[in-house]
Amino acid sequence: MGHTRERGVDSLNVLYTLDNGFKAQLVVSLNSLIKNTKKELNIFIIFDNLDEETRKYFVDLKNDRVKIEFLSAPKISSRLIPDRGAKSQFYRLYIPEIFNNYPEIERVLYIDSDTLIEGSEIENIFELNMDDFAVAAAIDPWGAFYKALFNLKKDINMFNDGVFLIDIKNWKSNKCSDKLEKLIGTREHFIQADQGLLNELIHGEFKILDPKYNVISSYFEMNYEELLRYRKPVKFYPKKQIQSAVKNPVIVHFTSTFLGNRPWQDGSEHPLKKIWIEEAKLYGVEIKKEKLSGKKQTLKKIFHIFPRNVSVLLFGLLQAYIRPIFLKIKLSLGGE
Secondary structure (H helix, E strand, C coil), rough: CCCCCCCCCCCEEEEEEHHHHHHHHHHHHHHHHHHHHCEEEEEEEEECCCHHHHHHHHHHHCCCCEEEECCCCCCCCCCCCCCCCCHHHHHHHHHHHHHCCCCCCCCEEEEEECCEEECCCHHHCCCCCCCCEEEEEEEECCCCCHHHHCCCCCHHHHHHHEEEEEEEHHHHHHCCCHHHHHHHHCCCCCHHHHHHHHHHCCCCCECCCCHCEEEHHHHCCHHHHHHHHHHHHCCCCHHHHHHHHHHHCEEEEEECCCCCCCCCEECCCCCHHHHHHHHHHHHHCCCCCCCCCCHHHHHHHHHHHHHHHHHHHHHHHHHHHHHHHHHHHHHCCCCC
């Protein structure tokens, strides 16, 4: 059955999906979301391997303004085996199906748990004019070789699906679920898991959000010119817009990079690390330091051996050309 509470037009509907490995991150993200909103807030959580203590913690956060509900995981295709991370990342592909019993909900904001909400402007996302787009998201700066892996031409934008708004009515009218199932049926292996699938499905037809709504780690790790040399995007935001997003972020997204700058990782140098740790301590989170993989440790050491401009150039060649070529060969060999 659907939620019994009446949801007004001003209510904000937010979905998190995760497994137990990101419990601490969800505590920080969800509490920062509550702190930075004033409107009626409906938070939905799909949490694999949820223990009763954790459930009780989140249920106790509910009040007259904030409602929290745990949902069952959707039935997903047996073909969806992630190339990275947990299968819970695929749940976001099924948001319209997840909310079938909630006909009053027209829009849902999906947020990854490895985020920190820093501004009340998050409420403005729900007022966005979506036109006929099913999805609104921030551009992810990938180059032409990488886009080709998802059958995208070089001038088609890709988006990062760690934060995205879905208009359920537009999704259904565009028959996105049917197209998604057909797309899944053509694949044996999935690069970038859910994000690769969503980008191939949407094919650049999405409402572009200001980057301040999804400020990924790379924006803090490199300046604008370095980022262009490293990622080599064909189309991207103007320099001032990225600089403004870094200075005044609304949603900080602690994405994984070879430099290992997530606040809970050993050796993190993220400028908002201290804020995240303070938030975690405030909410009683036990911070378990995560060690970088041997591969990432090696890459990080190599990056710091050379002069920075040389490292950005070399790693840019790896990221924009060699890595996608390697992934293409891997796919042709059956993903082994």
